Amino acid sequence: MTTTSSTTRRSSHLSRYFYSLRQERGLQPGQLADLLGASDPARAGHVIRSFELSGAISEPWLERLSQALQPDPAELERCHQLDQRDAERDEAQQRQQWELWADQPIEPVLTVRYIPGVCGQRPVPRAFCNSREQAESWCIDELRRCRAKGVLIWSRRQRTWYEQYGHSPRRQEIRFS
Structure with missing residues (x-):
């Protein structure tokens, strides 16, 4: 069963x-x-x-x-x-x-965690969407400026998580479980 x-x-x-x-x-x-x-x-x-x-x-x-x-x-x-x-x-x-x-394309977005329970989303500017590395670099700069944690939602399958100030980026692949 x-x-x-x-x-x-x-x-x-x-x-x-x-x-x-x-x-x-x-x-x-x-x-x-x-x-x-x-x-x-x-x-x-x-x-x-x-x-x-x-x-x-x-x-x-x-x-x-x-x-x-x-x-x-x-x-x-x-x-x-x-x-x-x-x-x-x-x-x-x-x-x-x-x-x-999951295969449908999305516009990359950075979700910023300002404080626990308070988040906001910022679209990644098109100029930084040529590669994931460019988008990740933009996210690090944004998170340093905001002094916050965040996650780059690059696609429905790919995320990059950041600690405070954009430190320690780690990529994550999303799969059907």
């Missing part, structure tokens, strides 16, 4: 399967919560229904539901494989969309 954090799973096939198991047994979410021995059946029923609709559930809740509904292991594996396939397809589509977005 696709993991969105160390304790939360998301899966549409799995949630639909558990929904069908609950329906086959003629149980409402609150009744299933009672079977689970929940101290607050209304809240637990909400967790169950949220899982059925969104696919998001924590590992402990999934284990409790599995104990109560006794799903078929082969069907669980099938749901897992379908969810994994869907997650990989979705990630590939997101990556492709991000790549198209």
Whole structure:
């Protein structure tokens, strides 16, 4: 199953399967919560229904539901494989969309951090946009003048970070994660 954090799973096939198991047994979410021995059946029923609709559930809740509904292991594996396939397809589509977005040119800009919480942006003058090195040199001069930290956004994929007064420039490549 696709993991969105160390304790939360998301899966549409799995949630639909558990929904069908609950329906086959003629149980409402609150009744299933009672079977689970929940101290607050209304809240637990909400967790169950949220899982059925969104696919998001924590590992402990999934284990409790599995104990109560006794799903078929082969069907669980099938749901897992379908969810994994869907997650990989979705990630590939997101990556492709991000790549198209990231490849579009932008006007370079310097974001100046004057003090914590107060920033401003200054477009890099066209005369300094012939190369990244020229733009970085202009940024250092600007940051010295402002006595500030900043970041040059050269493209959607490339940044240069500066410490106070434009010191210690370090380049960063932005990638789809």
